[in-house]
Amino acid sequence: MHSIRRIWQWIARRRIALLSSALRGAAYATGTGLVGLAFYVIQQKLGSPDAPAGH
Numbered sequence: 001m002h003s004i005r006r007i008w009q010w011i012a013r014r015r016i017a018l019l020s021s022a023l024r025g026a027a028y029a030t031g032t033g034l035v036g037l038a039f040y041v042i043q044q045k046l047g048s049p050d051a052p053a054g055h
Contacts, residue, residue: 011018
């Protein structure tokens with residue numbers, strides 16, 4: 001029981017840092033996803049050199 005309380009105290013003391021890290025990670029993931037999606041759309045618009053003929 002004491003160890004659970006210590007864990008919650010540790011989380012409470014570091015809440016801002018943990019939230020900041022989570023937000024930063026979400027922002028990086030979103031940015032990476034958007035860049036990947038943009039490159040996919042560009043590739044589809046220009047036509048992939050690896051695409052089969054007539055496609």
